[in-house]
Amino acid sequence: MPSMFNVFINFIKATNQTQMISSLRYILASGEALKPSIVNQFNELIGNKNNTQLINLYGPTEATIDVTSFDFDHNVKYDVVPIGKPIANTQAYILNEDNNVMGIGVPGELCIGGINVTRGYLNRPELTQENSLIIHLRGQNIPYR
Structure with missing residues (x-):
């Protein structure tokens, strides 16, 4: 959930503890819209350093949780957050x-x-x-x- 993801990013930024999560390979965000600023902070703080993949998932209430997926590129600065392609x-x-x-x-x-x-x-x-x-x-x- 992006609101919790924001808390996570702020903790990493405040403590500079990227080594604590060096084995983390994937983070899946779903449930509410991701903000480009959070994606860009993730890429700068974690994605590039630990090679952790951030994946945005989208799905309306009328579907079984998620229907599209987008894998962010660590080397791109995002102005918008794509919902991706159908699963x-x-x-x-x-x-x-x-x-x-x-x-x-x-x-x-x-x-x-x-x-x-x-x-x-x-x-x-x-x-x-x-x-x-x-x-x-x-x-x-x-x-x-």
Whole structure:
């Protein structure tokens, strides 16, 4: 969770104890948005020194925890934090207001599908209707939103 990650980074910065975590290879951040400043501090304090990989995971409430993943490069200064690419058995598309798939970098709505996306809300058909969308894509009807 990024709020706890921030506390962790501040502790390392205040104590300069990077050697205490020299065997740490991966940190996975999920649950809330990461800030670019924290990513950049991590790369400077820990990532470059210990070769520890920071991975950003993203997933909405309607999915089983995470649906995209992004591995940060230690040598890049980030101005924005990417959510990455879909994980296995997941599809992610940017759709316009007419539900047409848009190209990379074009604004739109992120729509996600796959086995890890809910079929609906228990005993809440109105919420299911509001948050679900069936699109015809690549010869298949696929649930998205």
